[in-house]
Structure formats: structure tokens, C-alpha cells
Amino acid sequence: MSNKPTILFLSRMRLDSFYIDIINGLKDFANILVLREECSTEKFYHMDGVVVEDDYSKKELFELVDSLDDSKLSELPEIEKKLGLNSHAVNINYMLYEVFTSRYSSSLSNRHNNANVERLFYIRYKQLDNLIEKYHIDYCFFEVVDLVSCFIIEAMTRKGLVKQFFVQALASAGAELRARLTSGLNARSPWLEHVYREQDISLQSYDWAQSKIAEATMRDMASSYDKVLRSNCHIIPRYNIKQLCSKFESFFDPAAIRSALIKIKNRYLSTKYFSDEIGDKKNISVFLQVVPEAGLMSELPEYAHQEILIEQMAIYAKYGYNILVKEHPVGFGNNPASMYKELSLHPNVTILPPTYPTREILLQSKAVVVATGTTVGLEALMLGVPLVTVGKPYFDICKNVFNIERPKDIWDIIDDIEFDKEDQLRFFAALYEATYAYPQYVSDRHFEEGKDAAPVISEALRKEISLYESGVLPCPANI
Missing domain, CATH: 3.40.50 (Rossmann fold)
Structure with missing residues (x-):
């Protein structure tokens, strides 16, 4: 060579x-x-x-x-x-x-x-x-x-x-898809970190960030990728003709049929634990990630069983706070109804249906807890909502992301968290500068x-x- x-x-x-x-x-x-x-x-x-x-x-x-x-x-x-x-x-x-x-x-x-x-x-x-x-x-x-x-x-x-x-x-x-190259178990982006740290950011990137942040306050900024995910929230999955054709072989596979029926059963039985009532307390939101999925299981395996994270937050919680939990559209049906039942036993936990608008949850949250570099984490930052993370996601370079060692540690910092608008702009400008325009999903x-x-x-x-x-x-x- x-x-x-x-x-x-x-x-x-x-x-x-x-x-x-x-x-x-x-x-x-x-x-x-x-x-x-x-x-x-x-x-x-x-x-x-x-x-x-x-x-x-x-x-x-x-x-x-x-x-x-x-x-x-x-x-x-x-x-x-x-x-x-x-x-x-x-x-x-x-x-x-x-x-x-x-x-x-x-x-x-x-x-x-x-x-x-x-x-x-x-x-x-x-x-x-x-x-x-x-x-x-x-x-x-x-x-x-x-x-x-x-x-x-x-x-x-x-x-x-x-x-x-x-x-x-x-x-x-900002309603766009951006490609980034990642490395390390935490899927970090060294180029993004360099650009953010050195502030090697063009005026064009700052203009993009400023316009997208302003636009996010006015309307839902879901990308084509987000919209595809949102279509997966029905108890019985809905497929178009092309999708049905791609799944045709599985119709004759007993194991695949069994798996699909169990997921439909899980979806149906889980709905009794869902609530549309957010209430008027101060809210901490947790958006469940898909399991099994390599992102969470490889990056933060200690919280692959996400109910542990929520339970630990709930049993140590402060007065006046409620924990909002929303299932991931793609993960809906993977978890047994017993998981939602056990979480619902906590009086300060509200389980929202996967159809509940993410934007509405974020706008009623004091903070959002994440484990890895999720889409909802970026959406929260775009809307001016602080993030608390138990992992080391790539966006923790932003000053509006607060790292904790254990889930219960959130209660030691939550009342002192403030959102830095200037750093919000700097982070999204750096994100635009260090990533690449990607085709529609x-x-x-x-x-x-x-x-x-x-x-x-x-x-x-x-x-x-x-x-x-x-x-x-x-x-x-x-x-």
C-alpha cells in the first residue's frame, strides 16, 4: 500500500x-x-x-x-x-x-x-x-x-x-439532519469539541443558530427523521404497501409472528398506566430510549434498564417535583406492561403516552434527564431547557448540560440550574460548523x-x- x-x-x-x-x-x-x-x-x-x-x-x-x-x-x-x-x-x-x-x-x-x-x-x-x-x-x-x-x-x-x-x-x-463523525464509546465528536472550545465559528454558523433558536420558540421543529419515528406509536403498527412487502416473509415465520403479537399485547396492556395529565408541579422529564439498541447499551449499560434511573430519581425526590416519563415511539411494545405498572406506583411519576407531543412536555419541564446524545436532548437545548445527564453525551460541552454521577444527585443541583442563552447560541453555531448537511430521512x-x-x-x-x-x-x- x-x-x-x-x-x-x-x-x-x-x-x-x-x-x-x-x-x-x-x-x-x-x-x-x-x-x-x-x-x-x-x-x-x-x-x-x-x-x-x-x-x-x-x-x-x-x-x-x-x-x-x-x-x-x-x-x-x-x-x-x-x-x-x-x-x-x-x-x-x-x-x-x-x-x-x-x-x-x-x-x-x-x-x-x-x-x-x-x-x-x-x-x-x-x-x-x-x-x-x-x-x-x-x-x-x-x-x-x-x-x-x-x-x-x-x-x-x-x-x-x-x-x-x-x-x-x-x-x-432545527428541522434539519446534520451528519457528524463520532468516536469513543460515548459517540463523541472531537471536531465539534475543538470548534466549540476554540470558538472557530463562522458568522454563517452563528446566523443559522440564531435563526433556528428563534424559530424553535414559534413552532415544532421536527426533522424528517423525527416524523418517521412518530409514525410508530399505534397499538397495532400501521404499514404502507412498500413496508408490508418488505415484511412479507415474516408473515410465515412463527417466531416473528409470536414476537409481533407479544409487542402488540405489551402495547395494549401498557396503556392503562398512561396519563395525559401533567399537573401543575415542577416537572423533570425523562424520555425513554429504544431498547435493545446499541447506543444506550454500549454507552451506558448500567442504565440500560431505564426504570432503575427513574426509580432512583423518584425515591429521593424533593417536595413539589413531578417526574414525567415518555416512551420512545420505536420502543413502544418492547417493554412489558409490568415495567410501567411498577413505575406508576411512585406518586411523583407520570407516564405519558408515546403520542404525547414532545414539544409540549419540554415547554413544561424545568430540566430533562438524558443518558446519551439523544435527539430530544438537542430539542430541549434548542428550546432553552437545561439537560441533566448521568452519562457523557457529546453535547455535554455546552454549559447548559449538567453532569451528575447518580440519578439521585439531580436533587442537589436542580434548584440552582440556570440556562445560559449566550452559550446556547455558541453551542448550536459550533454544531452547525462541525457537522455536515445530510439528505432528508x-x-x-x-x-x-x-x-x-x-x-x-x-x-x-x-x-x-x-x-x-x-x-x-x-x-x-x-x-
Whole structure:
């Protein structure tokens, strides 16, 4: 390979066309290596200047796990020390995924890997270590930190074995979608942090922020992505013809039918615990995130069971406060009715239906509690509502975001929280400056194909890799 930086792409079948278009926009800028998963397209083999390594097939991986000599596992303590990563921590996402899906599904698709995580950790570490040494990999790009390999690469980045890895994320702000490149378990944006800290912000970005903040006070600023999510709130899901066709095969799958019926049952039984009455107390709002979903489970697994966070807030609460809880439209039906029943036992908790307008909740909230970098967190900041976070989401650089160690700590700070309008403007101007205009969100499938979005991500990778290469942004191992 040439002296250009080398980027490793971890392929995923549903994102193949998106990744191919991204790679085509980068071939003159970087050396490209694709670790091709078993079901991915063979088109990667025919891309000029692209090197392809086949990942293990499912069968091969099972055989490797089952045949691995136990003596090899004696190396794990040293590998854990080298990476600063414990064996079972590489599988946080899929272990919790199995826990949550067991509530409505009998699928055992992750059982073998979950039961053999130490062996899987060893195998994946050796595989990636060999690839990095063979191809001198500088950067990595993949969908999200969810797979064992992704957790290992994250650790390798912290230890300087790889310069940086990137994940694409979307920020919904001011009725627009903005793409940002993230890194680290908390999906932070180093370029955004640099722009905000150095105040390297153009007048155009300040004008955008000022106009969007003013507009948000006048009307609902939902983006196309938000509107797609809001369509999922019915007890019985409603699909258009195209969606029905895409789900046709599942109509004949007993396991899929069972799962769908359990979710409908959960939705129906949950409604008895919902209330439209907010009341006249001071409100702290909590918007539930989707589970199972890699964002929350990978970033803040200790609160993947979000009812724990709410319960701890409720039992330590101050006089005169009420906790408003709203279910996520996509997550509606994933949680059993018993969860809402138990939360409803707290006299200071009100569970709002997923159809309740988010904007109305925010406008009646003294603060919003979040765990990760959610869309509703940005919406709250846009409306002038402070955030309290138990995690380390990317927008905590803003002075209107207040970090706490434990849920009950909110009551130590809530009466002293004030909103800084000047920093609100600075943060959103920096967000605009350090992110990239993204096409309108039509559907999950359209998003995965990424036909319109690939040039945006290619250009973003070019820009931000150049910032690391020039030293403007420090690699994680050098911080």
C-alpha cells in the first residue's frame, strides 16, 4: 500500500451499497481495506485499488470457538491489560440484547457467542492485531460500537494501536439532519469539541443558530427523521404497501409472528398506566430510549434498564417535583406492561403516552434527564431547557448540560440550574460548523442504502482524517 493513510471498513450486508459509494469517494485519498462479512456483496472484490480480506463465516467462527485450545485463554489477562478492556466487556451490547429480546422473542441467535465470549474475544483480538500489523491500519470506519470487533478497535484506538475510528451519527437540529463523525464509546465528536472550545465559528454558523433558536420558540421543529419515528406509536403498527412487502416473509415465520403479537399485547396492556395529565408541579422529564439498541447499551449499560434511573430519581425526590416519563415511539411494545405498572406506583411519576407531543412536555419541564446524545436532548437545548445527564453525551460541552454521577444527585443541583442563552447560541453555531448537511430521512432502508448520503460521509472522512494527520486534532492515545 502507498504512503496514504489506510482505512479499514468493517462491512455489513445491509450497508454494502452505502459503503461502496463512500469508498469510491475516498480511493484517491486513502488506502482502503475491507473486512468483508460472509453475506456482503462480492462487488468489493472488483473495486480497483481496494484490498479485501474475508471475515470468518458464521460456521468458521463457531468451529474456531469450539476448537480453541484452553491453553490459549491463559493469554487473556495480558491482552486485557494491553487493551485496558476486560473480556466480557467486549460483548456488553449483545449480552444485554439477549436479555431484552427474551421478553418478547424465543430467538437464540446470540446464545453461542454470548456463552463463549472469552474465546471470541481472543479470536477477534488476534484477527485484528494481525490485520493492523499486516496493513499498517491508521483509521477504521464501521456502523456502530456493538460487535466484539468494534469494542476491541475502540480499545486499540485508546492505546495508540490505531489512530482513530469513526462512526456516522445523525443530529436532528432545527428541522434539519446534520451528519457528524463520532468516536469513543460515548459517540463523541472531537471536531465539534475543538470548534466549540476554540470558538472557530463562522458568522454563517452563528446566523443559522440564531435563526433556528428563534424559530424553535414559534413552532415544532421536527426533522424528517423525527416524523418517521412518530409514525410508530399505534397499538397495532400501521404499514404502507412498500413496508408490508418488505415484511412479507415474516408473515410465515412463527417466531416473528409470536414476537409481533407479544409487542402488540405489551402495547395494549401498557396503556392503562398512561396519563395525559401533567399537573401543575415542577416537572423533570425523562424520555425513554429504544431498547435493545446499541447506543444506550454500549454507552451506558448500567442504565440500560431505564426504570432503575427513574426509580432512583423518584425515591429521593424533593417536595413539589413531578417526574414525567415518555416512551420512545420505536420502543413502544418492547417493554412489558409490568415495567410501567411498577413505575406508576411512585406518586411523583407520570407516564405519558408515546403520542404525547414532545414539544409540549419540554415547554413544561424545568430540566430533562438524558443518558446519551439523544435527539430530544438537542430539542430541549434548542428550546432553552437545561439537560441533566448521568452519562457523557457529546453535547455535554455546552454549559447548559449538567453532569451528575447518580440519578439521585439531580436533587442537589436542580434548584440552582440556570440556562445560559449566550452559550446556547455558541453551542448550536459550533454544531452547525462541525457537522455536515445530510439528505432528508425517508425510511430505514433509504438510510441504509445511503445513495445521497455517501458523498457527504466521504467528504467528512477526508476532512477529519486530514485534521488528525495535520495534528489539529490529537489522536485519543495522545490526549
